[in-house]
Structure formats: structure tokens, C-alpha cells
Amino acid sequence: MYITELEAVAFRNLSGVSIRPCREVNLIYGDNAQGKTNLLEALWMFTGCRSFRAAKDAELLQFGKQKARLFLEYYGHDRLQTMQLDIEKGRTFTQNGVRLPSPSRAMGEFLAVVFSPVHLTLVKDGPAARRRFLDNAIGQLKPKYGAALSDYNKALLQRNLVLKDAAYHRELFDTLDVWEDRIAYYGSEILRQRIGYVQRLRNFSADIYAGISRKKETLRVSYAQAVPTEGADRKELYESLLANLKKARKDDLLTGTTSVGPHRDDLAVEIDFLSARTFASQGQQRSAALALKLGEAAVIRNFTNEQPVALLDDVMSELDTARQNYILNHIRDWQVFITCCDPSSVKSLRYGKAFAMKEGRILK
Numbered sequence: 001m002y003i004t005e006l007e008a009v010a011f012r013n014l015s016g017v018s019i020r021p022c023r024e025v026n027l028i029y030g031d032n033a034q035g036k037t038n039l040l041e042a043l044w045m046f047t048g049c050r051s052f053r054a055a056k057d058a059e060l061l062q063f064g065k066q067k068a069r070l071f072l073e074y075y076g077h078d079r080l081q082t083m084q085l086d087i088e089k090g091r092t093f094t095q096n097g098v099r100l101p102s103p104s105r106a107m108g109e110f111l112a113v114v115f116s117p118v119h120l121t122l123v124k125d126g127p128a129a130r131r132r133f134l135d136n137a138i139g140q141l142k143p144k145y146g147a148a149l150s151d152y153n154k155a156l157l158q159r160n161l162v163l164k165d166a167a168y169h170r171e172l173f174d175t176l177d178v179w180e181d182r183i184a185y186y187g188s189e190i191l192r193q194r195i196g197y198v199q200r201l202r203n204f205s206a207d208i209y210a211g212i213s214r215k216k217e218t219l220r221v222s223y224a225q226a227v228p229t230e231g232a233d234r235k236e237l238y239e240s241l242l243a244n245l246k247k248a249r250k251d252d253l254l255t256g257t258t259s260v261g262p263h264r265d266d267l268a269v270e271i272d273f274l275s276a277r278t279f280a281s282q283g284q285q286r287s288a289a290l291a292l293k294l295g296e297a298a299v300i301r302n303f304t305n306e307q308p309v310a311l312l313d314d315v316m317s318e319l320d321t322a323r324q325n326y327i328l329n330h331i332r333d334w335q336v337f338i339t340c341c342d343p344s345s346v347k348s349l350r351y352g353k354a355f356a357m358k359e360g361r362i363l364k
């Protein structure tokens with residue numbers, strides 16, 4: 001999958017931007033606050049997902065404008081296609097001239113992965129950030145996964161409410177069996193999908209990190225849960241989770257919260273067998289987060305037979321020259337967009353195309 005043309009009108013500070021990228025590395029360079037990240041955000045919006053900058057739709061409009069328009073021409077699913085996104089009191093997608101009934105219908109049509117400074121939370125922050133990464137990545141590939149996750153969270157909320165109120169309303173105690181069964185039922189599907197996804201991700205991310213570090217360091221990712229169940233089928237996962245919920249019930253009644261389940265699990269990230277969150281340098285943490293995101297792209301390609309477009313925002317910061325060189329010149333055979341401030345990076349680019357950006361415009 002690759003982009004042949006992007007047009008942006010009144011999106012953020014982008015003023016009538018038109019760009020025809022190459023099929024390899026596209027370097028977008030310029031000073032801060034010139035619109036580089038906005039350009040990547042515009043491309044990302046065609047995935048049908050919300051902005052990776054957690055913005056409301058109204059914040060995507062250029063100041064003083066009531067409407068923004070984005071147009072994309074891309075090759076994917078074995079043909080040249082077009083997609084238009086109009087933002088005006090919501091988002092409206094038109095694909096190949098046909099209006100889509102909802103933004104969610106655009107998901108899976110144009111595939112991309114994005115890395116930005118906010119994704120450093122994958123390594124730096126606590127388990128919630130890594131669970132969110134897994135859930136979002138799986139959700140793009142398995143639309144029904146989101147429904148299972150929603151049902152799990154509803155059952156979890158109900159069990160927690162009962163745990164808090166059971167001391168005052170003993171009649172609620174009998175309902176714990178019902179909520180624990182639902183948690184185990186939906187939770188077993190979440191575990192099955194997460195464990196399977198991490199099994200795919202681990203080899204891809206390890207190979208990518210080896211390239212970034214010139215094979216001087218080793219990245220290892222694994223699914224971390226209180227009771228290891230890797231290799232178990234759905235029925236075994238259900239039985240294990242249900243047994244552990246009942247085992248933890250006495251302690252959970254004291255704390256008023258559920259102590260076991262997918263909501264407490266983590267994605268362990270290690271560099272040379274040490275926790276990347278605790279022991280890695282800033283550059284190593286950035287490299288590990290990047291390897292996870294590029295590994296996500298590899299999983300998408302493996303699952304869909306389509307290579308997603310990579311959008312890498314401010315990826316060069318805190319990386320040494322060798323790691324920057326790998327990103328610029330060794331991510332081959334797929335389309336990549338990279339933003340940076342330092343124009344010297346252009347001199348290091350062997351393959352691809354460079355675009356200078358200033359005040360929301362691509363300089364000719």
C-alpha cells in the first residue's frame with residue numbers, strides 16, 4: 001500500500017497543501033510549528049481512527065474556518081483508489097466517489113501505523129499504556145475484539161460495584177458468580193487474542209530492534225499475566241480465569257476491586273533481559289517504542305497481505321547517528337513518512353524524497 005497524492009485544505013495550519021510522495025522514504029523537514037506533524041496527522045485520519053493527538057474534530061479545523069477537506073489517492077487492495085474526508089460538525093468519508101455511512105466503515109481500507117512522541121508511553125509509562133497499545137492494534141485487525149473488550153469492562157465494573165457494596169447488602173453477594181462467569185467468558189477471548197498477537201509481534205519487533213541497534217542489543221517482548229496461560233485454548237483460558245477470580249474473591253472483597261484478569265496484565269518489554277522502562281536510556285526507550293510500532297506494521301502486513309504506510313513523527317530525537325541512518329536508509333520496500341527539524345538529515349538520505357515545510361506549506 002502506498003500514497004500517490006495528498007491534498008489538504010484548512011486542516012490545522014495546512015494551507016492548500018498538495019504533495020506527491022515517492023514509494024520509499026519521504027522526509028518532511030522544517031522548523032518547529034510549521035505543520036510537519038499536521039501533515040502526518042492528515043494522512044492518519046484516512047485510517048478512520050481518531051487523531052493520534054487526541055483532538056476533537058473541531059480542533060482539526062484551521063482557525064476561522066468552518067470546514068476542512070482532505071483528499072487522498074493511494075494504491076491498495078490491488079488497485080488505485082481515492083478517499084476524501086470532509087470535517088464539518090463531524091467526519092464524512094467518501095471512497096471512490098461513494099459516501100461511507102460512518103467513519104468506522106473507513107477502517108481497514110487505508111492502512112497505516114504512526115509513531116509520535118506520545119507513543120514513548122509504551123515503554124516509559126505503566127501497564128495501562130501497553131494494554132491500550134495491544135487493544136488498539138488488535139482492534140484494527142479484529143473488529144469484533146472491541147465488542148468483547150467493551151462487554152468485559154461492563155462485567156468488571158459490575159463485579160467491582162458488588163465488591164464495594166456487598167458488606168452492606170449481603171443479597172448482592174450471590175450475584176458475584178454471574179459477573180465472574182461473564183468476566184471469565186469475555187476475558188478468555190481477550191487473553192486469546194492478546195497472547196496470539198504478542199506471539200506474532202515478538203519476532204518482528206526483535207528483528208527491527210536488532211537492525212536499529214546494529215545487533216548490539218536484544219529486544220524481547222512477552223505477555224505478562226499473573227497466571228501464565230500461553231498455549232492454552234479458549235476453554236482452558238476461561239476455566240483458569242474463572243478459578244482465579246473465585247480464589248481472589250476473599251481478598252477482593254476487602255479491597256473492593258478485581259485483582260486478576262486482562263485489565264491487570266502487561267506487555268513486558270526488555271532490552272538485554274532488563275526492563276526497558278526501568279533500566280533503558282532515553283535512546284533505547286525510543287528505539288524500543290519504534291520497534292514495537294514498526295512491528296505492528298509487520299503484523300498488519302502478515303495478517304492482511306498489505307504493507308501499511310509508516311508515519312514517523314520526530315523519530316530522530318535522542319537517537320545516535322547510526323540509529324538515524326538505519327531509519328533513513330534501511331527501512332526498504334514500503335512507504336515511510338518521517339518528520340524532523342534538522343535539515344542535515346536530508347544529506348544522509350540515500351533513497352527517497354525530501355520536502356521542506358514552512359508555515360503550513362510545502363516549499364517548491
